[in-house]
Amino acid sequence: MSPTSIFAPASTPADSIFGLSIFVLLNVAAIFIVVFALLAYVVVRFRNKRNDDRKEPAQIYGSTQVELAWTVIPVLIVLALFLASARVIASIQDPPQPLGALQVIVTGHQYWWEYRYPSLNIVSANELHVPVSDPAHPTPTFLTLLSADTDHSFWVPRLAGKTDLIPNHPNQMWIDPHEPGLFLGQCAQYCGTQHAKMLLRVYVQPRAEFDHWVREQQQPATLSASGAATSSGQRIFESTACVNCHTVSGTSANGQFGPDLTHLMSRDTIAAGAASNTPENLRLWIRNPDAIKPGSKMPAMGLSDQDVNSVAAFLETLR
Numbered sequence: 001m002s003p004t005s006i007f008a009p010a011s012t013p014a015d016s017i018f019g020l021s022i023f024v025l026l027n028v029a030a031i032f033i034v035v036f037a038l039l040a041y042v043v044v045r046f047r048n049k050r051n052d053d054r055k056e057p058a059q060i061y062g063s064t065q066v067e068l069a070w071t072v073i074p075v076l077i078v079l080a081l082f083l084a085s086a087r088v089i090a091s092i093q094d095p096p097q098p099l100g101a102l103q104v105i106v107t108g109h110q111y112w113w114e115y116r117y118p119s120l121n122i123v124s125a126n127e128l129h130v131p132v133s134d135p136a137h138p139t140p141t142f143l144t145l146l147s148a149d150t151d152h153s154f155w156v157p158r159l160a161g162k163t164d165l166i167p168n169h170p171n172q173m174w175i176d177p178h179e180p181g182l183f184l185g186q187c188a189q190y191c192g193t194q195h196a197k198m199l200l201r202v203y204v205q206p207r208a209e210f211d212h213w214v215r216e217q218q219q220p221a222t223l224s225a226s227g228a229a230t231s232s233g234q235r236i237f238e239s240t241a242c243v244n245c246h247t248v249s250g251t252s253a254n255g256q257f258g259p260d261l262t263h264l265m266s267r268d269t270i271a272a273g274a275a276s277n278t279p280e281n282l283r284l285w286i287r288n289p290d291a292i293k294p295g296s297k298m299p300a301m302g303l304s305d306q307d308v309n310s311v312a313a314f315l316e317t318l319r
Contacts, residue, residue, distance in 0.1 A: 003184045006157045010183065010204075012133075012140070012176035013092050013160040020088045024081060031077070092161070095140070095174055102130060102141040108152030108165040108187065110297055111194035112259055112272040122217045123247070125259030126272045129203045131210040133176045140176035150192065156185030156202050164189055177204040186273075193295030199273030213266075220249045221262045221318050233314025236307050241299070248318065258298065264318045271296065283312045 009018040106128075107114040115124045130141040145154055147165040154173065155162040163173040177183070185200035205213065237243070238252050245258035253261075264270075267277055271293045275281040284291055287308045289298040303311065 003182075004157045004186075008158055010177055010179050010181070011159040012138075012178075013174065014158055016088045016091055017161050020084055023084055027077060027081060092174075097142060098138055098140070100137075100139045102139065103144070104128065104130070104141060105144045105146065106154060106165070107146045107148050108154070108191070108198075109148045109257075110150065110192050111187075111198040111293070113198070113200065114148075114259065117214075120214055120218065122214065123260045124217065124263070125267075126199075126269065127201045127203060127267050129205060129210060129213050130175065130177065131207050132180050132204055133178060135178060138176060140174050142172065142174045145171040145173060151189050152187045152191050152198070153189035154185070154200070155188040156183050156200055158183050159185075159202060162188050175202075177202075180204050180206055180209075194274075194293050197272060197274040197293055199269075201269065201273055216266065216319075217263055221251070230310075230313050230317055232307075233310035233312065236303070236311050237314055240301055240303075242301070242311075245298070261315065261318055264315055266319055279312065279316065282315060283308055286311055286315075 006014075006018065006021075009015045103118060105116040105118065107116070113126050113128070115128050116122070117124075131139060133139045133141075143154070143163075145163055145165045147167045150167065152165040153162050154165060156175070159175040159177060160173055163171050165171065181204055183202040183204060185202070187195055187198040187200070189195075191198065234251065237248075243251075243253040243255055245255040247254050247256070247260045247262065249262045265277065269275060270277045270281060270285055271289070274293045275285065281292065285298075286301070287303065287305075288300050289296045290300070
């Protein structure tokens, strides 16, 4: 089963969409079977015969029963599909927000995702963490969708349907995951060169595990690690254009254009999921971002190998 399959819903909105899809599929399948069966019957029953006199058959007009059948039955089918669709749309577009629901502001950038948890004072990037919602006491996650530049689209198929992020037009969506795990998706609206590598990773965690993640993310950056390379790396980081784009709490870096790096090493990936967060990939990303993500907005700073190693050593302390 594909990790982005729409046929394995794991959240209330995705369940509703899947149920509606099956209902529509069964209806159109029944229509297809009936129409094909009638067509096959006509083809066989009235096929050309060797002894056919080829005269025009008697013409029958004004069959009230037939006219009622081909009018009423399609109207009833369309009405059923309309009511089912309206019920699902209403439940997804305007759900009640129970006490304890998590609020997250999602901002789409070229080409990465920013996540802000206003009530928790957390800013993260590319990897969204949410708690499992207990069906007995639902705690869904409500997402406010914003765009910093052009159109994007947030789509994690197993959790919910697609919703666009449009500049100056906030949108809303919600997820209500029933099982823990990693759920994958990506931007589903072409947004530029690296649209295909603007990936989504949603970590659904048991409540205790999620609370532990929250406590770790609320801590300031750990800058106490010793070592000449680490100190030199922080100095280089703070003296280059890195600080114009990135934020690291406890340092002079307070940029808003790129991802917050305060807890960079707590993430499994870099470059919005384009590469695993390994020391080798981190050094390559610093040295030449286009080697991992051609057309990304992060420039190559032209650092020497020694400076790259020093900056990477500093970043590797940010957990």
